[in-house]
Amino acid sequence: MQQIQFSSGNLTADRRADYAKMLSEGGDPAAAAELMEQALELAPDWAAGWLRLAEYSEKAGNIEAAITALRRVATLDPQDLFAARLKLAVLGAEPTPEQPSSRYVEALFDDYADRFETSLVDKLGYSVPGKLAALIRKVAGERRFRLAVDLGCGTGLFGVEIRDRADRLEGFDLSANMLAKASAKQIYDHLGEADLSLPAERSGLLGAGLPEGRADLVAAADVLMYLGSLDNAFVLAATLTAPGAFFAFSVEEAEVGQGFELAPSLRYRHSEAYVREALADAGFDTRQVKRSVIRMDSGKPVHGILFLAERRF
Template structure:
């Protein structure tokens, strides 16, 4: 949550919201919702407060009330920094979006940057960087070394060390400046900059400072594409960025369905193998290796993913 949204601007409303949060954390979401409603009577234009109310109502089993609160969020925040449209889609009250709002993703990871690695790696058993790096290493018929690797959605730079020894130059791009700052601290990347993968080419529109096309011989996207639904735009970016014969290695959450993609309760997207293969073929990429694996834990259950190593036709 952005600093300007932490407070409603009303001391009493903030106090009631704090008590509501304590009730929710104590397993009393209905009481939390009631107290949050009282806070919003004092601060009716507080978008963050309405989003919290939606959360409490949903946990209390009041789905229609949650939907009403989420619609209030959207009325107050057209940029949808809280991802209310995603949540409405999960609740069956909106169409499946093709992608989350960029402001939502940026805010999510800026807020998460300081605790990202502790939460994801140590608590949730996140393993995509190691597994994707190993899959690249074991794939036949691809180069043993690369001139330029571009790590899309590099986050805090967890994948960089897995590939650094095989590349001459490593560049990382991410939407979150907070994540980029953490990646910079690792000293692994030669260049880091902001990028919005939800934007279609030309590359100058998606990347801070722009990028020349056909310049990378390795492109990676480790645990990134689950924050996009329709992958057509990002595949167009990859195809434009890739030199002839370039390797594109990436992961998706496994939809475990025949085709298409879906939005999960986690507000992440999962994609089917058939959907990904069709997009790859349409953009001139051939699958050279594929692995299915549990990529993290969520709510005590494994999240299943598919890891791909592909190559662009010469």
């Protein structure tokens, strides 16, 4: 995995960047941006430094300077590890991408893995795994699942909720560090790396004893907000499921009437109408829809929608 260059490699530039950070944290982002510009004169190819300049400039209200800095980040970081394209879209400088860079999502959760459960569950009131499992129980009754596939399994929070209903449980995630945390729970029969933005044959969900149509439950708890267009993810779910199988997942609810939007959090929000149409196109019938607060963010509730769909026969 590519290492993130948080140091410029120039001692003087790094020192000025440290001072700039202190100025920003002290409430003077304009002065921080000015000092960061001086640092970047010494290290003009430092992508992380340009990202900091964009942050300070935006805080100071200089949106044009922030956009210029983000464009420089995008040039220096073609894999978009720093999500410059998403940030440009939030600022209205570029169209909203249909999906983020896989490298950005992978790095985000690799970095987040050690504090994921403490931060998300204990501090932000994250509740999707339990609520999604409850929705499945409501519709499925006492039904057991021969094989459940947990897409974007993270540290295994949803796996814990569904393990007693599944004869076999598979978990997939883009982040190796998240998979290591899930493995420590010892609840999965199989764990593997997978990318929901890729076609089925390259996603990591098939092959090597992992055939199509093998699952009678596929779940994606708090995963699809890291995708804009859901078309490919729903095709993957359809490829994994047998006729009559359930597909349970959550999205953050869009403020727009239809389609999807990119939030300042750099997560995507989806409308109910958009999700229903995408499900139908992929061969699913929507069985249950439930609105819920799924977590807190900066002290405010994040509103989401839980879906349970059924694969057509």
